Amino acid sequence: MLSIKRWHVAAAIAVGALFIAAIESPKPISDEPIPQPLVAFDSAWNTGSYANYRKPPTHNRETHIVYVQPGQNLTSLLTNEGLSAQQVVLLALTAQPLIDLGRLQIGAPLEISFNDNDQPRVRLAKEYGEIIDAIYENGAWNVTKQTVPLRAETHEAAVTISSSLYEDAVAEDVPVTIINSAMMALSHFVDFQRQLQPGDIFEAQYARSEVVRDKALFSHLQNPLKLSYLRFTNGGEDYRMYRFDGTFYFEDGRVAQSFLLKTPLNGARLTSHYGNRYHPVLGYNRQHKGIDFSAPVGTPIMAAGRGTIKHASRKGSFGNAVIIEHAQGYETLYAHLDRFNEDIDVGDYVSQGDIIGYLGNTGLSAGRHLHYEVYRNGRTINPVDIKVPSDRRLSGVELARFKRYLAQLKSQASELAGLAP
Numbered sequence: 417m418l419s420i421k422r423w424h425v426a427a428a429i430a431v432g433a434l435f436i437a438a439i440e441s442p443k444p445i446s447d448e449p450i451p452q453p454l455v456a457f458d459s460a461w462n463t464g465s466y467a468n469y470r471k472p473p474t475h476n477r478e479t480h481i482v483y484v485q486p487g488q489n490l491t492s493l494l495t496n497e498g499l500s501a502q503q504v505v506l507l508a509l510t511a512q513p514l515i516d517l518g519r520l521q522i523g524a525p526l527e528i529s530f531n532d533n534d535q536p537r538v539r540l541a542k543e544y545g546e547i548i549d550a551i552y553e554n555g556a557w558n559v560t561k562q563t564v565p566l567r568a569e570t571h572e573a574a575v576t577i578s579s580s581l582y583e584d585a586v587a588e589d590v591p592v593t594i595i596n597s598a599m600m601a602l603s604h605f606v607d608f609q610r611q612l613q614p615g616d617i618f619e620a621q622y623a624r625s626e627v628v629r630d631k632a633l634f635s636h637l638q639n640p641l642k643l644s645y646l647r648f649t650n651g652g653e654d655y656r657m658y659r660f661d662g663t664f665y666f667e668d669g670r671v672a673q674s675f676l677l678k679t680p681l682n683g684a685r686l687t688s689h690y691g692n693r694y695h696p697v698l699g700y701n702r703q704h705k706g707i708d709f710s711a712p713v714g715t716p717i718m719a720a721g722r723g724t725i726k727h728a729s730r731k732g733s734f735g736n737a738v739i740i741e742h743a744q745g746y747e748t749l750y751a752h753l754d755r756f757n758e759d760i761d762v763g764d765y766v767s768q769g770d771i772i773g774y775l776g777n778t779g780l781s782a783g784r785h786l787h788y789e790v791y792r793n794g795r796t797i798n799p800v801d802i803k804v805p806s807d808r809r810l811s812g813v814e815l816a817r818f819k820r821y822l823a824q825l826k827s828q829a830s831e832l833a834g835l836a837p
Contacts, residue, residue: 479529481632484520497528499536503557507538507550510557515542523636541633544640545625566625566640572832577616581608581648585618594622597643601657601664604674606650607800619647619832645825647834656834658825660818669810669818676748676802677720677768681775681786685710688785690798705796706749706789713754713784715775719766720748720790720799728756728772734787735779738772743807744792751787752779 482497494504508517520526520540527539538550545566550559573590575581585595598620599608606612625640646664647656657664657672664672679686688708719740726747727739734751738760741747754776766772777784790799810818826835 477530479527481525481527484522484524484526486522490517490520493526494528494538497536498530499538503536503552507552507557507559511548511550511559514559514561515540515548521636525633525635527633539630539633541630541637544634544637545627547630547633564627564630567628568623568625570828571622571624572830573618573620573622574832575618577612577618578614581612581616581618590620591622591624591641593638593641594620594643598646598648601643601646601672602648602655603679604672604677605653605655606648607678611650613650617647617649619645619834621645621830621832621835645832645835647832658818658822660821665810665818667822669815671808673768673808674802675721675744675807676742676746676790676799677718678799678802679709680718680720680748680750680788681709681711681715690796690800706751706787707799709775709786709788710784711775711786713774713776715786716771717750717753717773717775717786719768719770719772720788721746721768723748723766725760725762725764725766725772728760728762731779733780735781736773736776737779740766740772747791749787749789749791751789752776752781752785754778 482493484493490508491501491504494507495501499507511517524540527537529537531537536552540548542548542561545564547562547564548559549562550557552558573585573588573594575585575588575590577584581599582595585598586592598618602608620643622641622643625642627634642659644659645657647654649655655672656667658667659665666672686707687710688704690704690707692703717738721740721742723740723742723746725738726741727737729736731737731739731751734749736753736756737749737751738753738756739747739749750773752775753773756773757771760766760770760772775784775786781787788799790797790802809815828835830836
């Protein structure tokens, strides 16, 4: 009878293992550490006595932290710490609605402890500031998610540009996340490839959040960072932006965005400038009325600004093209698209950043690229030279809230010149 029970337990656990393996989904290849797959059982299941799977063997009873090692899975990690394979499977299944324990990051810490009755407890971080707490009692796991309070620390950085904003800021220990956020906000007004000059000044104030307890469980995760203020001087311009309700504003309450984006797609390389040039297909010089960006086919193309779709179909040598009519007599054209966003049509209103189509190689084109033109009152202008701020601004109650926020920000002690009272 004992052997039959043992076979039933093994079969049930094997089914659990197959279920866990079935819920795994392939992940794209990246440079990030590869999460370890959950293998519910290893060779330990076939060795030792039946009792080993009902109560843990000798183990460290003190609360301690272990780390996921390369090539290690949840079963081998936790059975080495005194949990039975059965307990590991039940833990994985019970925790599934809150966390996939089959995809723990290499180096992730887990806190292991046992109570006076040898019942295990496992604690680990899910996201920064969130802990999964699993307690085993009476043959079942109770798994909960707990929030750990955060404390915000204010940091400031002042950088004088000598070569590039990114390299100089990194050299001053500014976090990469903050640098990228600042460059994204400033890219509405500054062409970092061509307009940067030695002596330009970059200032930033940002908050770094840190848990007030259980810090060891979050040691493998990035502390949340939030950029609150930035300043950049360039070509006689002094841009000062303040983050308020998730959006950057100038001091007068205007949204800190340009009227039109200079680059209506991400991850692109500028390959052809505005002006007279040799046409690669026609074989002679002629006026190039826009700028060209090279990127992979299918790269999303964004509306450069708010407006109404005027054209979204084939347009002669432009191939598949979209034209958007904006305020103040502006129009933008996006040519050689592979295809259009199925949700847009002539007459539709779009917001800045909305996807209107995807980069391609249609029409009179020598290779995959986006041809981007800007018109004002029917005449083309160089998109790179546009410095028209957005016409959106705060008003009424929201403007009053923003002004109070600015006053509070400037009343705090700061070593940044741009925040001086």
